[in-house]
Amino acid sequence: MRHKGKALAAAMAAGVLILAAGCSGNDSGNEAGSGPGGLSVPKIDKMATLGTGEGTVNVIAWAGYVEDGSTDPKVDWVSDFEKETGCKVNSKVAGTSDEMVSLMKTGEYDVVSASGDASLRLIYGGDVAPVNTDLIPNYKDVFEGLKNKQWNSVDGQPYGVPHGRGANLLMYRTDVVKPAPTSWAAVFDANSPYQGKITAYDSPIYIADAALYLMTTQPDLGIKNPYALDDTQFKAATDLLTAQNKMIGEYWSDYTKEVQAFKAGNSVLGTTWQVITNLAQADKAPVEAFLPNEGATGWSDTWMISSKSKHPNCAYMWMNHIISPKSNAAVAEWFGEAPANKLACQQTADKNFCATYHADDEAYYQKVWYWTTPIAQCLDGRTNVTCKDYSAWTQAWTTIKG
Amino acid sequence: MRSFLHRHPGVRLAGLLSAPLLWLVVAYLGALAVLLVSAFWAVNTFTGEVVREFSLQNFRTILTEDVYRNVTLRSVGVAAAVTVICVVLAVPMALYMAKVASPRSRHWLVIAILTPLWASYLVKAYAWRVLLANGGPVDWLLGGPGRGPGYGLFATIIVLSYLWLPYMILPIYAGLERLPDSLLEASADLGARGSRTFRAIVLPILVPSIFAGSIFTFSLSLGDYITVQIVGGKTQLIGNLVYANIGAANNLPFAAALAVIPVLIMVIYLVAVRRSGALEEL
Numbered sequence: 009m010r011h012k013g014k015a016l017a018a019a020m021a022a023g024v025l026i027l028a029a030g031c032s033g034n035d036s037g038n039e040a041g042s043g044p045g046g047l048s049v050p051k052i053d054k055m056a057t058l059g060t061g062e063g064t065v066n067v068i069a070w071a072g073y074v075e076d077g078s079t080d081p082k083v084d085w086v087s088d089f090e091k092e093t094g095c096k097v098n099s100k101v102a103g104t105s106d107e108m109v110s111l112m113k114t115g116e117y118d119v120v121s122a123s124g125d126a127s128l129r130l131i132y133g134g135d136v137a138p139v140n141t142d143l144i145p146n147y148k149d150v151f152e153g154l155k156n157k158q159w160n161s162v163d164g165q166p167y168g169v170p171h172g173r174g175a176n177l178l179m180y181r182t183d184v185v186k187p188a189p190t191s192w193a194a195v196f197d198a199n200s201p202y203q204g205k206i207t208a209y210d211s212p213i214y215i216a217d218a219a220l221y222l223m224t225t226q227p228d229l230g231i232k233n234p235y236a237l238d239d240t241q242f243k244a245a246t247d248l249l250t251a252q253n254k255m256i257g258e259y260w261s262d263y264t265k266e267v268q269a270f271k272a273g274n275s276v277l278g279t280t281w282q283v284i285t286n287l288a289q290a291d292k293a294p295v296e297a298f299l300p301n302e303g304a305t306g307w308s309d310t311w312m313i314s315s316k317s318k319h320p321n322c323a324y325m326w327m328n329h330i331i332s333p334k335s336n337a338a339v340a341e342w343f344g345e346a347p348a349n350k351l352a353c354q355q356t357a358d359k360n361f362c363a364t365y366h367a368d369d370e371a372y373y374q375k376v377w378y379w380t381t382p383i384a385q386c387l388d389g390r391t392n393v394t395c396k397d398y399s400a401w402t403q404a405w406t407t408i409k410g
Numbered sequence: 411m412r413s414f415l416h417r418h419p420g421v422r423l424a425g426l427l428s429a430p431l432l433w434l435v436v437a438y439l440g441a442l443a444v445l446l447v448s449a450f451w452a453v454n455t456f457t458g459e460v461v462r463e464f465s466l467q468n469f470r471t472i473l474t475e476d477v478y479r480n481v482t483l484r485s486v487g488v489a490a491a492v493t494v495i496c497v498v499l500a501v502p503m504a505l506y507m508a509k510v511a512s513p514r515s516r517h518w519l520v521i522a523i524l525t526p527l528w529a530s531y532l533v534k535a536y537a538w539r540v541l542l543a544n545g546g547p548v549d550w551l552l553g554g555p556g557r558g559p560g561y562g563l564f565a566t567i568i569v570l571s572y573l574w575l576p577y578m579i580l581p582i583y584a585g586l587e588r589l590p591d592s593l594l595e596a597s598a599d600l601g602a603r604g605s606r607t608f609r610a611i612v613l614p615i616l617v618p619s620i621f622a623g624s625i626f627t628f629s630l631s632l633g634d635y636i637t638v639q640i641v642g643g644k645t646q647l648i649g650n651l652v653y654a655n656i657g658a659a660n661n662l663p664f665a666a667a668l669a670v671i672p673v674l675i676m677v678i679y680l681v682a683v684r685r686s687g688a689l690e691e692l
Contacts, residue, residue, distance in 0.1 A: 110656065256644050257561065258561055258644050272546065406651060409644060410481075
């Protein structure tokens with residue numbers, strides 16, 4: 009018994025030590041700033057001059073953004089980069105923006121292809137550094153419509169280089185789903201004949217897809233922006249998704265799982281990215297994807313550099329390479345999105361590619377709601393109500409899935 | 411030095427035990443302590459930075475929202491079902507291995523039980539995803555596409571039972587192997603029938619072994635989140651909620667609060683097992 013008591017005392021002492029260590033430090037960043045909710049941007053210096061490469065660069069990217077020929081020998085914009093710069097590319101595919109934010113917080117990665125619902129969180133969290141665009145020669149060729157936007161810059165200071173943009177599409181099995189759907193109603197129909205074979209994106213941000221659908225089907229809710237939802241609007245969206253849950257076979261965030269599910273026929277209808285459709289079609293699955301008539305949620309991605317980057321020179325070289333006309337065209341065609349570099353439009357294999365994807369068509373992208381982090385200050389400018397913030401979205405998403 | 415240690419057995423013992431004790435206290439209990447402490451913190455909802463201020467909000471959310479109770483009950487149900495299936499399959503197999511099979515084939519049977527453990531967990535789970543796919547082998551055996559169970563709760567239970575079965579067979583086999591054949595013979599010589607021998611001789615050895623195995627299968631199932639992601643369809647278990655709160659929501663404090671649930675369940679389970687006297691038999 010005596011020994012047991014001693015061990016317990018030692019354990020408690022260790023616990024107290026850990027507590028003390030945990031409580032000290034980190035009391036910065038309380039002064040009001042220009043960001044949402046009075047947040048200020050942590051002061052981080054941008055790189056002044058470009059040095060020689062460190063031999064490696066660790067990349068977090070969406071599936072299909074970093075291809076070295078291992079998926080398809082013809083799809084490769086990494087090997088040349090490695091040869092030219094001597095920077096070996098280690099890439100990690102993330103399935104959701106939330107995963108990207110958590111991964112960036114580890115400090116193990118140098119660059120990330122962040123969407124709008126991750127970029128601001130990374131900037132205000134001090135996880136990414138401002139970017140010196142003078143060190144990125146290809147930046148001058150990026151469409152002006154993508155530069156210095158609310159999701160990739162703060163007070164005129166760019167925090168990354170635009171990569172490209174696109175819309176979340178609706179994919180279906182052409183041999184099963186007849187007639188072909190035209191609207192998001194297909195996935196929200198409570199009496200769908202495809203019960204148990206519908207799929208949806210497994211992230212709280214998917215609530216915005218329901219809100220977008222409600223914008224056209226229930227205009228009296230007054231939703232102006234699917235990322236700015238007050239209590240009533242939010243409840244309508246989550247109710248719609250709770251009803252949809254009965255129709256869902258499985259949710260996806262791993263793109264390989266979705267390809268396999270559509271190929272086998274476990275899923276026949278649901279949200280997708282163009283690249284997933286391409287992979288499924290390459291696998292001989294009879295699927296099609298399209299932009300439904302309500303418009304869609306989408307993304308405008310930005311390559312950002314970690315504030316804790318151990319390979320900043322290789323990171324800058326990567327950011328310059330990935331938006332070079334040739335690479336940007338290759339990524340855009342492979343992933344199925346509009347490129348960011350205007351010169352990329354001459355490099356695509358399909359000469360009409362930029363027209364098909366509306367690369368320079370700002371009016372088209374008015375219909376696409378880029379992923380944005382919902383915050384308590386309504387993003388649509390309303391000041392008389394508070395909106396549900398992302399943590400409320402996250403908890404609601406758990407509840408929806410049941 | 412040697413004579414000093416010889417004269418001071420206390421120092422000798424301390425030197426010998428300090429490394430494992432350090433491991434136990436710092437790495438093992440320390441990690442649990444950090445988990446418990448961070449469960450009372452919160453995160454800044456926008457930047458995701460941990461705010462180190464004491465609050466009971468996480469636990470209040472878990473206790474008041476229905477979804478967490480449902481998921482907890484579902485997880486315990488899955489763990490219990492997996493354990494029961496493993497017991498039903500493992501007892502006859504272990505009995506055969508320990509008492510019926512010839513020593514030569516016993517060797518091979520043990521190897522056969524262990525072989526699946528050499529393959530990666532993920533490979534086995536994905537193999538089951540293919541087996542259970544629409545129009546896959548299981549559907550085909552049951553008469554065509556869509557006839558099988560498909561992905562969902564049932565598939566999760568099957569695959570977890572498959573994965574953890576060796577952890578149930580081995581303790582039962584080890585327990586039965588300790589049972590001398592002479593005891594069984596003596597029982598028969600004294601006129602006991604098969605059922606009486608089973609009750610009086612085999613069962614007292616069997617029960618503690620089953621409890622030992624059940625600790626493995628129950629706790630492994632309770633914490634699992636990968637199998638259910640692969641074959642579980644839209645099913646959520648506690649593990650998924652923890653994973654979603656760390657991976658997706660980046661809310662470590664809330665994940666820590668959720669992780670306290672399986673810890674409590676396991677503590678209750680272990681206390682119950684201890685009450686039954688099974689732990690002394692291990």
